[in-house]
Each structure stands twice: as C-alpha cells, then as structure tokens.
Amino acid sequence: MDKGITTRQKNYNQWYLDVINVAGLAEHAPVKGCMIIKPYGFAIWENIQKTLDAKIKETGAKNAYFPLFIPQSLLKKEAQHIQGFAPECLVITQVGKKKLKEPLIVRPTSETIIYEVFAKWIKSYRDLPLLINQWANIARWELRPRLFLRTIEFLWQEGHTAHATEKEAEKKAREILELYRNFVESYLAIPVIAGEKTESEKFPGAVTTYTLEAMMQDGKALQLGTSHMLGQNFAKVFEVKFLDKDGQEKYVWQTSWGVSTRLIGGLIMAHSDDKGLVLPPKLAPLSVVIIPIWANKKEQKAVFTKADAIAKSLDLNLAVEKREELTFGAKHFEWEKKGVPLRIEIGPKELAKKSVVIVRRDTGEKELVKEEKVAVFVEKILDKMQKSLFSKALRFQKENSHTTDSWKEFKDFIKKDRGFVYAHWCGKALCEAEIKKETKATIRAIPFAQKSEKGKCILCGKPSKQRVVFAKAY
Amino acid sequence: MDKGITTRQKNYNQWYLDVINVAGLAEHAPVKGCMIIKPYGFAIWENIQKTLDAKIKETGAKNAYFPLFIPQSLLKKEAQHIQGFAPECLVITQVGKKKLKEPLIVRPTSETIIYEVFAKWIKSYRDLPLLINQWANIARWELRPRLFLRTIEFLWQEGHTAHATEKEAEKKAREILELYRNFVESYLAIPVIAGEKTESEKFPGAVTTYTLEAMMQDGKALQLGTSHMLGQNFAKVFEVKFLDKDGQEKYVWQTSWGVSTRLIGGLIMAHSDDKGLVLPPKLAPLSVVIIPIWANKKEQKAVFTKADAIAKSLDLNLAVEKREELTFGAKHFEWEKKGVPLRIEIGPKELAKKSVVIVRRDTGEKELVKEEKVAVFVEKILDKMQKSLFSKALRFQKENSHTTDSWKEFKDFIKKDRGFVYAHWCGKALCEAEIKKETKATIRAIPFAQKSEKGKCILCGKPSKQRVVFAKAY
Secondary structure (H helix, E strand, C coil): CCCCCCCCCCCHHHHHHHHHHHHCCEEECCCCCCEEECHHHHHHHHHHHHHHHHHHHHCCCEECECCCEEEHHHHCCCHHHHHHHHHHCEEEEEECCEEEEEEEEECCCCHHHHHHHHHHHCCEHHHCCEEEEEEEEEECCCCCCECCCECCEEEEEEEEEEECCHHHHHHHHHHHHHHHHHHHHHCCCCCEEEEECCHHHCCCCCCEEEEEEEECCCCCEEEEEEEEEEECHHHHHHCCEEECCCCCEEECEEEEEEEECHHHHHHHHHHCECCECCCCHHHCCCCEEEEECCCCHHHHHHHHHHHHHHHHHCCCCEEECCCCCCCHHHHHHHHHHCCCCEEEEECHHHHHCCEEEEEECCCCCEEEEEHHHHHHHHHHHHHHHHHHHHHHHHHHHHHCEEECCCHHHHHHHHHCCCCEEEEECCCCHHHHHHHHHHHCCEEEEEECCCCCCCEECCCCCCEECCEEEEECEC | CCCCCCCCCCCHHHHHHHHHHHHCCEEECCCCCCEEECHHHHHHHHHHHHHHHHHHHHCCCEECECCCEEEHHHHCCCHHHHHHHHHHCEEEEEECCEEEEEEEEECCCCHHHHHHHHHHHCCEHHHCCEEEEEEEEEECCCCCCECCCECCEEEEEEEEEEECCHHHHHHHHHHHHHHHHHHHHHCCCCCEEEEECCHHHCCCCCCEEEEEEEECCCCCEEEEEEEEEEECHHHHHHCCEEECCCCCEEECEEEEEEEECHHHHHHHHHHCECCECCCCHHHCCCCEEEEECCCCHHHHHHHHHHHHHHHHHCCCCEEECCCCCCCHHHHHHHHHHCCCCEEEEECHHHHHCCEEEEEECCCCCEEEEEHHHHHHHHHHHHHHHHHHHHHHHHHHHHHCEEECCCHHHHHHHHHCCCCEEEEECCCCHHHHHHHHHHHCCEEEEEECCCCCCCEECCCCCCEECCEEEEECEC
C-alpha cells in the first residue's frame, strides 16, 4: 500500500513535506510563500499556545496587542534594525486606489512600534519592570519558503520588557531562554543546545542574542527560540527613559524574545518516521484513537458498545473510529500518519478476553491490557512515551555531535551532514564568514554548557578560548 | 477630585474615550487609525475569546489559519464583494524597494481566500459540512476611527461553513446568530434585537445577513455580530463543488459569521457610568479588589494578614491593593474607574467585628459581611450583579424603544436620539435611502420577534407587512 510518504533515506526534504501532507497539518496557500495551517496542525499550535501562554504569564508578563502596521519612519529609527529587516519588508503604499502619504510596513517584528509606546508608558521607576507579551502574525518576505520553517507570514509570540538596571534585563533575557528550553524539552521532547549567538548571527539591534538550537534527523540545526538582551540600544533611539529613585533620569534596559509556528516544523522533523507523523503526547491534539474491529452487524454492535465504554472511562482527547466505508487497514494507516500516540484495538477476540490491544505509535509495541486496567495503563504509557521520545532525540543528538581540531575532518563532517561539530574559533567574523562560504556551516551557538578550553581556531589557527557549535542550518 | 471623566450628559463621545483612558483599556497608536489594546483591555478580549471559542467548537467548527494576504485577482472574483470592500483595502505593492508583480491585499475579511481553498478540500458529500473558524486580525481603512468601534486594524473571529443543502446552511447561519445572542446577553449582559438586514445593509456577496443590534446609553445602535447566509454566490465563483450521494455534482451552500473587538466597545458603552468602567462579572479580568485600610504599622500588619487570608479563601481572579504611596481615596477611585465588580474593604473596625465591607461597583451598595460568609456572599452577589446589569440594560432598551406611524413623530424621535423606532417600511431601497438622508437613521434590523402587521410605509405610505427597527448607529 502506498502511504504517500517518501522515505527519509531517499529524500529527507520530500519526506518532511509528505509527512505534513498526509497528516493534514498545513499546505501552501494560493498566495506564494504563505501557508494555510489546517485544523489538525492548528490544534497543535493551540496546545503550544495554551501551555506557553500560562508559563509566560507566570513570569509576570501581561498580554497586549500592538498594531500590525508600522510607519516607515518609525522602523527606520534604529539603524541596525532597519538594515536587517528592510529587504524583507512588505510595504503598503495605497488604500483602494489612493496613494498613502507615508508607506506602512507590515510588522516584521514589533520592537519599534512597541518601544515608541513604552516611551509614553514609562515615567518612573515605579513603572518598571514593564513586562509585555503579544501573540501575533508577522511578515517577512521569503524567496525559498518552506512550510512551518520559513513562510512569508507566520504566527508567534513576542515578549518585550523594560527594566531599571542592566543586571535585571540580562537576568530576564536568560530567564526566558530557560523557560523556552524547559518548554521545548518537556513538551516538544526536543533536546536543545542553549547558548549565545555570534555578532554576525545576532538579532539586528541586540547587544546579545541567546538561542536554542535543535538537531533535526538529517543532522541540520533548527533555531527554535531566541531571547535578546537589547541593552539600551532601542531605549536611546526611542527615548525610553524613567526617573529613578535617586532622582536621575535614566534610559531603561530592554529585552525581547519569541518563538513561532516554526516549533511545529521542529516537532515534525525531530520525531516523525517513514510511516508519518509522531507526536509527543503532551502536545498531541488526540492522545488515543480507539478502533473497533468487526466482521458482522452483531459483532459491530458489541465492539462499538465496548469502544464507547472505554472512551468514556478515559479523561483524554480521543477519537472513536466508527466509519463503515473504510477497511481496518485504511483506518490504521490514517491514524498512524496523523501520529496519534496510542491506538486501542477492540475486536471480538479482545471482547472475549475482556481486554483491548494497545499499540504505541513511536515503537509499534503492542500490549494486551485488561479492560479495568486501561485507564491507568494509558496514563502511564503516555508519560513513558513522552520521556522516551526525548531520550531518543537526545541520543541521536549526542551520536551526531563531534569534536574535532582538524580542518579536514571538520569539512568532512559538515559535507556528510553528520550533525553538530564542536570546534575552536578565534572569535573573528572573517573566519566565521570564510568557514560558512567554504562549508555552508554557520556557528549555531557559543554554548553555555561548554567548558572554557584553550585551543586554536579551526580555520586560522589563532588562539581560541572555547569551542563553538558549527552546523548547517534551516 | 477630578477623575478625568466627562459626564455622559455633557459629552457622550468624550465620556466614552475618557472611560477607556482612565480604565487603561486601549489608546490610539502611533499609526493613524490603529489602536493599542492595553493589558487590561486585552484581558477582557482574552475572556471573550476563551468563552466564545469553546462555544464555537461545541458547534463542531474547528480552528484553522489562513493567510493575511490576498492576491488582488482573488478578491476581485466576486463582483459585489470587491465592490463593497475595494475602497477600504490596504494594498501591498512592494517588498523592500522591489515592486511586486501582483499587489497583495491585507485581508478585509477572508471569504475569497478561504473559498479558493475550500474548492480544493471539498470533493464529496462526505467532506460536508465543512465547519471552519479562525481568530485573526483584519484591516479596513477608516476615515473616522474610534477606539474599539472602528479602527483600521481590528481582531475578530470569522467562521466559514459549507453545506450540502440550502436548508442546512440556513440553519447554520441562524444557529450561530443564536449562539452570539446567547453569548452577548449572558456574558456581556447586553440585550439585543436579532433580525435580518435589508438589501442595502447586508454583507457584500451575501444572500441574507442576520444581525444583533444593541442600544447604547446615548440611544444609538451598535451592531455586535453578524451571520451571513451566502447561498451559492461564492460557491459558483470559486467553483466549490461536491459529488452528492445521487452521483450529481453540485455547488455547496455557505455561511460566514463574525464578532470582533467591537464587542468591548459595546461592553463599555452599555454599562459604564460617570465614575468609569462597569464590567459584567463574567468577563471582568478581576472579580474583586481587596483594599486594606490602616493608620499605623501595627494596623497595617493586621489588615494585610486578614486581606491575604480572605484572598486565599476566594477562588477568583482578584487583586490585593497593598501600595503604600497612595491614599485610600486614590486606590478606591482607581479600582472604581477600572470597573472591578466588587470592592472589599478591611480596616481595623472591620477586623474588630470579624467582618469585611463589600461594595458593588454598579450600584454602590455596601454590606458588612461576616468573615466566614465572604466566599458564599461574593459568589452570590457576582451572579446577582451579572443579572442585574442585563435587566438594567433591557429596561433601558425598552424605555427607549418607540412605535410610531407618524412621520413627524418619527423624525422627532430620531432627532432627539430617543433610541429605537419601530415603524412600517414598504421594503423599497429608495424609501430607506431617503429616510437615511433626511434623518440619519438606518434600518438596523427587520426583527425576528416582530409579529407581521399590516401598515403603511412611514415615508411613502405604500403597504407594509411588518415594522422594522430604525435608529442612528455607530
């Protein structure tokens, strides 16, 4: 039976698109470069949103909403910022047939418009810290769009904070990165490398960009979340000042941070297999699908009754598959492709044994479980599956991380898509650029966890204090 | 003490803006015509979203997300539709400095892009009904923007459904209007007139538009939600067809429906008073504010302890007002302006009596309540307040609804902003336009609840079958 999925071995990029297609997660829109998030894909985003929103609110941030449109003049205020974003900006020049006096930009990110407003909101140290988050859509032109990973429009959350001191802002930027790391590892079950971006890779306008980098099954890196220490760069441009306790007027210290629908792309690529989507139970729209099996009307009635009873006993989002027009095989494959964590089969045989068959989507392991034990078993196995997806991904990440001091070996690792390469780097942008040009590998992060270790730059041989993580990236 | 609020009597429009300002709900953005929804205002929107989203999902609709950008050619496909929206459309003509081949429109509503996709998704009767909802931002140019009521960008939910039969679609359009009515009356505590729009007032491209019309405190009407029976208008243009059980290929029947952040505008105008915002308890971000009162450190400690204990005993969103830099009066006025439904005061006097004072925001009624009875009392009084806000608004609506057969009296009612006028109308667009021109009143709805009653058109005297609701509107 053709399941409509290219194998990873054969063509990893096509496999990714096939998994999205057969699971019904998203599709390309009639507008070039944009995507439609279909109900099943959007349900994953809603689960991400719900969990993350609660975690962000726990940090004291409050949700608000700022305009989609930014006057061109405002965006131009911070020089590095506009330089970074200008070429990707979608520009509104007219309303109906009438030309606008000043063009409006569809927000590529909201620092400028939000900080213009922060300057009005913040007067005194009593107004600080100001902690704001918004869930919004963002637009950046893309020449090589890719569902969930790079689309012209995407959905995200962006946090923006202002603080009285540098120390507080720095602490907040790191606190949020840690919140993201915890969320990505516990919910998406994706292990990440946390670290700092190099000067060339950081956010336009930031002092420091902190990042989370995950390894996909093809060995490439995917940046899953960033948190920026903005220092006083924007504060000085937008005049975000406050009267401090000591009677002095001072500029605030700021951070901004975000994760996007790209998380779903990471989720797909980290866990799925050649049979289709594999979802971590904590974010799966459905935890269980119950498939009754029957050969005649009498059996059908009995297994449906049992299936409904089992469904009722489980306090979970689930589906009972009762369609008559499909064979058991077709149903089985459909739910497998959709990555529902557990499949419960109930046929006449199981009925006779007062049991059901429970099958794990990730490992295919089957178990015959007594009816009265189903609820407890399901809860336990979902928890186990969540943890085992993470361990598996972590094992993969470790197996595909290499340490080398040889330029030849370095090039070989990168060329063969062998994952993350830990190598020494002198800290110069020139070497970084040269390495990128020659191998397509970029520095994904200067990892926090790395011990300081003296060595020589992998390219130029000049002294280096620490290894950094190189990889090809999405 | 100047509370920064103009009275309704003095200047209703200014009062509305003042209430929004002092409550911290929203403000004008640096982009002309756009608004910033501040955290307190956004918390109300989040409450609306949470409740309404659950109700919409109960009807079987699933959330999805479609692009913000619509190619100009797509929008032009339905003639009435483009005619209605073209002058308000924001047009993207370039990316960075590069001109786009085909301009993109920022969605003024999503019928066209969604139905272009429905045509791909729908093949057979088995794919029907297709029930989709999306929470999104929308842009329509506004010359006279007004916070929450008319802004260039606003937030809304838009539902889009496709059905096999006309009857089913018609039923869905009415089902959703009823869902909205129930939500608006039970949660926003605003009584509405449900009915049908006239030909001239209906949605561009619809067969019928159903509407909910609410009366504001100045007697003007505010349209709070609409549900459109689209018939096969869009289906024929976008080729949304299905193979029916009988083997015939047929066009689907469609509906679309939405409510927006305008609901918050209605909420403010329906209940608030000259002291500031009044919120229905079911949508208030905070149900209770506890204000400790003290004269010295010893008292402060005792009342804070008690305040915390009371707070802990209430399973509600609440605030305990502990700021030392403000007087009791200032705190009192601040929370009053923010419309928190209940204020609990705890001072040394109350402490001695093992009681607290509970004050209702809407009526100002005070009651001394024994500590152990606070939780039960609060729950009961919040429920009572929710209902009493609705009754009060309903009484106001009834008192300001007039039935007349005299053109002179009609003009007088409208001129004096006396609310809704029930009058006979011949059904001709010409009379409707003439009445609008002369009085500024429009037909808000042909109400469902109205009995058919023979009469003569208020303007031309020709036969009429039913009275319709005239009013000036926002």
